[in-house]
Structures are given as structure tokens and as C-alpha cells.
């Protein structure tokens with residue numbers, strides 16, 4: 001399905017054709033899994049800009065404004081330096097560019113772990129200033145009290161267990177989790193704690209497939225996998241990874257396109273034409289009226 005957009009120049013709001021389906025809500029995403037079973041997996045991708053959101057929206061159930069924007073957009077080494085201001089600027093852009101998908105914005109490192117009150121302050125600001133429907137935060141048992149505090153105060157929370165990139169310095173790297181029995185059991189306990197704290201869904205990242213299957217089968221809320229299993233209740237990828245914007249492709253990513261290659265070829269053609277003075281041509285220049 002392809003969508004076109006007509007720009008209203010007075011509001012800068014782009015109206016899509018065909019008319020988008022109604023915006024999905026948190027309860028609808030939560031209820032996608034019924035009695036522990038999901039018929040059709042949820043489709044989630046990251047989005048960081050309004051135009052990207054426009055292009056992804058019709059195909060997705062959830063758009064995640066992930067703190068992976070630290071590496072993808074800002075060229076940072078990790079997600080740790082990402083700020084609430086960055087998340088808010090990109091979150092608001094994605095809400096403006098989307099119509100149908102539920103928009104979830106990541107809580108950045110250091111903005112919620114200090115206390116439940118700190119988490120509420122950051123989450124309420126993110127929601128008020130972006131218009132997003134929910135926030136995502138990393139951590140299982142340790143974050144359960146915070147998740148419960150937020151949901152009881154009107155802030156829907158998506159959990160994130162397994163490989164939690166904000167804890168890279170504790171984990172010692174980005175390798176898959178769950179290779180020891182202790183880690184295996186901890187991931188299942190984390191998932192249960194997040195569910196019991198009333199998260200409406202959770203991301204399960206970088207875990208061994210049997211653990212992802214066990215987690216999915218043992219929880220009532222949707223488990224959205226990344227580097228997990230096709231048996232999860234949904235899948236998420238970083239959009240730039242699956243489109244082939246980067247040379248390095250993590251094992252769990254399927255590169256559906258080679259957009260970096262397309263850009264390289266296209267820009268080489270442009271550069272050649274500029275240097276040869278064949279661009280702009282008569283088609284792209286303004287001439288006096290005859």
C-alpha cells in the first residue's frame with residue numbers, strides 16, 4: 001500500500017491519501033493478546049522524524065521513538081548521553097507525522113531510575129510535550145514499583161527486559177542474554193514483574209529463543225521481540241537497520257533493502273552532473289516569461 005501526502009501550507013500538516021485508519025490505543029494493543037494468545041503479531045518499528053513516521057505509519061501498529069536515536073541520528077557511542085529534550089523533540093515530530101500507529105517514546109537513561117517521582121516527572125513531561133500515548137523504560141523487577149506508580153497515575157508503560165542497552169556498563173556489552181540458568185530465570189522473573197506492575201506490553205531484546213518463547217507463553221501482555229523469536233507477540237527493529245542504512249548488520253536484523261547503496265549511487269550521479277554542469281537543466285531552472 002502506498003500513501004501520498006498533501007501539504008496544507010497554512011498548518012504544515014500533511015493530509016494522507018488514502019485516509020488513515022483510526023489511531024490505535026493502549027487498551028487495543030494490550031487486548032491484541034487474548035487469553036495468552038496472539039493471532040496476528042504486532043508490527044513495531046522505530047521512528048525518529050515526521051517524514052519517517054509518515055512512511056511507516058500505515059504499515060505499523062506501534063512506532064517507537066527509541067533512544068537508539070542516540071547512535072542512529074546523533075552518532076553517539078551508546079544511548080547513555082541521550083536527553084529528555086532529544087526524546088521530546090523527536091517524539092513530537094513522530095506524533096505529528098503519524099495517524100494510525102500508537103506512538104511510544106523511550107525514557108532516556110538517568111531520567112527515571114532515581115525514584116518513582118523522578119520517573120513521573122519525566123514521563124508526564126514527555127507525554128504532555130509530545131502527545132505520545134505511552135512511554136517505554138528498561139528494567140524488570142527493579143523497575144516494577146516505578147511502572148506501577150506511573151500506570152496508576154495515567155501513564156501507560158511498555159517494559160523492556162533481556163538485553164537492556166542502557167545497562168551496557170553493568171552487562172559488559174550487547175551480547176545476547178540468558179546463556180546461564182541464573183540469567184534465564186532472571187529474564188522470566190523480570191517479565192513477570194513488568195506484567196504484574198501493569199505494563200501494557202514489553203520489549204524482549206537479545207535473548208535466547210527458548211527463553212523468548214517461554215516468556216511469551218507465560219505472560220498475558222504482548223511480548224514484542226527483537227533478537228528474540230518469531231513466536232513473540234510482535235516484532236520490532238530499528239528502521240535504519242532493516243532498510244540497510246548501515247554497513248554493520250547485527251545478527252538479529254534482516255536487511256530488507258540497501259538504502260545506503262541507493263543513496264551512494266544517487267549522490268554520485270548528482271555530483272557527476274553538478275561537475276559536468278548538466279544539472280540544473282532547463283527543466284529545473286526559471287526562465288523569463290516569453
Ligand code: KIV
Pocket residue numbers: 046064065066067068069106203205226236237238
Ligand atoms: O531504542 C530502541 O530503538 C529500542 C528498540 C531497539 C527496542 O529500544
